[in-house]
Every structure is written in structure tokens, then in C-alpha cells.
Amino acid sequence: MSTRARSGWRRTARAAALTAVLATTGAVVPDSQVAPEESVLVGMRHATGLDVGRGTVWILAVGSDARPGQSMTRTRGDALQLVGIDPRTGAAAAIGIPRDSYVPIPGFGRGRVNAAMVYGGPQLLGRTVGNLVGIRPDYVFVTRFPFFEDMVDDIGGITVSNPRRFSDENLKPRGFAAGRIRLNGYNAMAFARIRKTLAGGDFARTANQQRVLRGIHARVRSQSARPGFVERGVLSVLQHMSTGEGPATLFRLGQLVARVDPGRISTCVVPGRIGNVGGASIVVPNVAAARRYGDAARDDATLPPGC
Amino acid sequence: MPHPARRRRRRRHPSGPSPLRRARLAATALALVVPLGACTATEDGEGSSGPRGQRAGSDGGERTGQVRTTVVRGARVGRLSPKQHRQVATRVAGVVDGWWDAAFVEADYPRRRYQGSFPGFTRAASAQAWRQRDLMTSARLGDRINDLVPLRRRVAVDVLATGGRARAVTARARMDYRTTGEVEKRIRVQGRLLLTFDRGWKVFGFDVTQGPWQTNGQTKGQTKQQAKRKRGGR
Numbered sequence: 090m091s092t093r094a095r096s097g098w099r100r101t102a103r104a105a106a107l108t109a110v111l112a113t114t115g116a117v118v119p120d121s122q123v124a125p126e127e128s129v130l131v132g133m134r135h136a137t138g139l140d141v142g143r144g145t146v147w148i149l150a151v152g153s154d155a156r157p158g159q160s161m162t163r164t165r166g167d168a169l170q171l172v173g174i175d176p177r178t179g180a181a182a183a184i185g186i187p188r189d190s191y192v193p194i195p196g197f198g199r200g201r202v203n204a205a206m207v208y209g210g211p212q213l214l215g216r217t218v219g220n221l222v223g224i225r226p227d228y229v230f231v232t233r234f235p236f237f238e239d240m241v242d243d244i245g246g247i248t249v250s251n252p253r254r255f256s257d258e259n260l261k262p263r264g265f266a267a268g269r270i271r272l273n274g275y276n277a278m279a280f281a282r283i284r285k286t287l288a289g290g291d292f293a294r295t296a297n298q299q300r301v302l303r304g305i306h307a308r309v310r311s312q313s314a315r316p317g318f319v320e321r322g323v324l325s326v327l328q329h330m331s332t333g334e335g336p337a338t339l340f341r342l343g344q345l346v347a348r349v350d351p352g353r354i355s356t357c358v359v360p361g362r363i364g365n366v367g368g369a370s371i372v373v374p375n376v377a378a379a380r381r382y383g384d385a386a387r388d389d390a391t392l393p394p395g396c
Numbered sequence: 397m398p399h400p401a402r403r404r405r406r407r408r409h410p411s412g413p414s415p416l417r418r419a420r421l422a423a424t425a426l427a428l429v430v431p432l433g434a435c436t437a438t439e440d441g442e443g444s445s446g447p448r449g450q451r452a453g454s455d456g457g458e459r460t461g462q463v464r465t466t467v468v469r470g471a472r473v474g475r476l477s478p479k480q481h482r483q484v485a486t487r488v489a490g491v492v493d494g495w496w497d498a499a500f501v502e503a504d505y506p507r508r509r510y511q512g513s514f515p516g517f518t519r520a521a522s523a524q525a526w527r528q529r530d531l532m533t534s535a536r537l538g539d540r541i542n543d544l545v546p547l548r549r550r551v552a553v554d555v556l557a558t559g560g561r562a563r564a565v566t567a568r569a570r571m572d573y574r575t576t577g578e579v580e581k582r583i584r585v586q587g588r589l590l591l592t593f594d595r596g597w598k599v600f601g602f603d604v605t606q607g608p609w610q611t612n613g614q615t616k617g618q619t620k621q622q623a624k625r626k627r628g629g630r
Contacts, residue, residue, distance in 0.1 A: 135587070136531035138524030139601040314588070316568065317471025320556035324473050327558065337592040340556055340564035344590055344601050 141341050145175045145390045149215050149226035153233045161233045162210050162331050165203040168298045173390035179350035182386040183302055185295035185358040191371040192221050223383035236329035238274030243325040246273045247304030257283040277301050292358050299356040306349055313347035355392035357382050465489055468552040476557035484562040485553035491516040491597050492551045492569045499533035501546050507538040517599040531606045542577035564592045572609055584609035
């Protein structure tokens, strides 16, 4: 027998013996005995804290449909999301307001909610939405579509869960597939804007905007530990949004967003019915439902399930 | 181009020098500390470390060890000169050092009192840190140890700047220490501190872990050789 063959035979014999020993051990050693430690999984506990003022922080996020040359803060707000974050628990709630909701605008009678910004800028829009939901936002953030696209691109795009396929011959002729889809800045904008081809119209679009917000949050959270990521995000917001807030406040809010627990995000869209005022189509919001959502989420940023 | 870690200069003194050497070291340290102030390094190289974290032992003043904090310039977002970044990093590292000293290093052990462990924190952040003092201080071990010796301290500072001024920073901090007494362990405290400027840099947020840190006492070279042998590349 050659040396190589002998060596191979020995290896086989050793392996067989080892298998026999292991099999015997497996049969003889009762389950209750402590197994030798081969690997250890230790959960690292984190001490976390964030000082962003008292209680839940409420932010009204507004997508303005200002065209080039128009003032972003004096045109209609196309997307309206009232977002609350509880820094103590990491819970977050988004209450979507259909832009055609016909509501009282303080000092201007009744009108579409998104007209409030034309009359009185972000402050009046904040008051109008606040009266509808019963929560006065602490901050109002306004952006326009191209800037929104840039911001999404700046954070590297987002992923959203799309419940149904839809398209739009102008904004997205090839459409968005159902399922988890990746969106760059332009596609995120189109996903949040398309309305006419959605069965639920303005309500479904508002829900899509919330899917985009979830996607933005997931991206921010996953990248927030990367050196400079939140700082770059804040700079992007400063360049692309009208906030009236300084970089230090935005940095704190950015950190707050990064701390939101994805498992504790709840979203609702204020329901209503389609109506008509002076020949124009409007949404008559269910004010009682809006107030109910506001009451539920005001303190802990948690909305009732299934709203 | 040399590896960043090699280009970075770090000054660290071993613990437990002889009395004569200790005196010489103290004199040298004084001579060095005053003109150096606190210098910084960038994560991609240049610079040096700052003198901080000198401590007295638990036996009433015997200097059992000194360790300086390596201060590193991290990401710079917005317009800020490298010199300003260095200055900000040094000041922020001073705030982090203040926490480490108060919460871990500058105390007599065994220790049960941890009030005042969070200088440089906002009031709300300090209250939150206090509620989690088992991770933010040495409180878990304090009453079972006789001494706590810092081994390494490192702070990397990411800066957000607008208008040529630093507005907010993230301090990525790491300190290794060992304990003696009933519990003898090597522990690593690491995480991120978030600061904004309000009459000085103040910590408004934190995300910190603390736990045992195992080493096998081998050098990097030894570990590499061992890995090579495992791969069969003898």
C-alpha cells in the first residue's frame, strides 16, 4: 500500500471513529446536560437618550406644487402629512390629510386645506391643519418636487412596499410594480404624486405618501450610524426645504427620526367623501375621525390599529 | 501611502512606572501638555493625539496610569476649514473626556456615588443618562472593584457646519479600561454622543454600549500569522 493510500485509509478510519463517538455521545448524554460552549450570542444593551424637548414632537411635512419661479411657501401644498414622534418610546404616527379637504381656514372662511399656504404661508397652513386634527404642529417643513427628488437621491434612494400596480401616462408610463420596489428621487416623487389612476384617488395617494415617508425613515435609520450621514441629510434639508429652523434644531430632529422604531410606526388617512363646491370637486373630511386620530396620537404618537 | 493607523500618532504611557520614572514622566508630561494643548488627527491620517485623562489611583494620589485621548477628525459636512475642524474636535473631545473622567476614571474605588457623572450634558440628557447609569458609568462594578485604569481613549468627531461655523457634531467615542479587585475585567465603553453648541458644546443625545472586551494579548502580526496558518498557508 502506498504512503498516500495509507494516509487516506487512516483519515477514513479516524473519521469513522469520530462519528461513532459522536453518535454514542448523542445517544447517551441526556438533553438536560449542558452542551460545550461553541458559540455565544450576546445581546448588547444600549443606553440611549435624546433631548428634543418635552413630549411628542409634531411636524407638518408639506409638498408644495410650486412651479419654477413661484414661491414655495406661497403656493398650494400638494402633500400634507402631520407626523408625530415620541422620543421616549420611538413611536411615530403619520396622519395624512387629503389636499382637497374642504375646511375652515382661520381668517379666510372655508376653502381647500392646501389653499391655506397661499393665504398665509406655512404658519396658517399649520394652524388650519391643527384645527382639523386637534394638534398644532411644532414645525412645518415645506419642500417642492425637484428638491424632494434631490433629497431622496442624496440619501441614496428608498424602498417602499407598493400594494398594487399603478401607472400614469405623464409621470410614470411604465408604472410601478406591486411589492417591494426601489425608488430613486424622481420615482419617489412620482409615486407620491400620482392620483388620477388610483382607485382611491386622493385618499390612496395620501396613503402612498405615507409609504414614501416610511421608506425615507427606513433609509435614514439604516444609514444613521455611518459617519456624517445625518449631517449630510441635514445639509440637504437646509438646501432643499423651507423650515425657518437652524441647523442645530434640524440635526436634533434628524437624530429623532433616526431613532424611530419601525415596528412602532402607525399611519392613518383622514377619511371623507367627495363633494362639490361651486362646480369644483372637493373632499368633505370626516372631522370627527380626524379629531379621534389626533386625540389618540397626541401624547404618544400611536394611532389606533386599522384606522 | 502608509496606512492611516500608522500615520496617526498616539501618545500613551504604560501604567505603573517606577517612582523615578514616574517623576520624570510627570515633568515631561507637564512640559508637553502645556504647549501641545490638544491636537487632533484625521481619520485619513495626519495629526496627533491630545493629552487628557490623567488620573490618580485609588490609594490617595499615586499616579498608577496615564492615558491620552486620541482625537480624530471624522466627517466634515459643510464649509469648515481643517483648522476649525481640529479646534472643534479638540473641544468636543474635552466634553467626552469630562464624562469619562466623572463617570469612570476620576474617582476612588470602591465607589457607590455617581452624582455629577454627566458634566457637559444638557439637563434632560443628563437625566436620561442617569436612569441608565449601569451603562453610562461604572456603577455596575463600582462597589466591587479597587481600581479602574483606562487603557485607551479615542474620540472621532464628525461636524456639520454652515456659514463657516460648526453647528452640530457627532462624537464617536471609545474607551477601554480594566478593573482590579473582586471583579477583574477589561471593559469597553463605546458609542456616539450628539452635541450642539449652546454656550459651549453640550451633549443632547447618546447611544452607548458597555461590556467586557476580550483580548488574547497577541499582537496584530501574531494574529495575522495565526490566521495564515489556519488557512494552510505555512
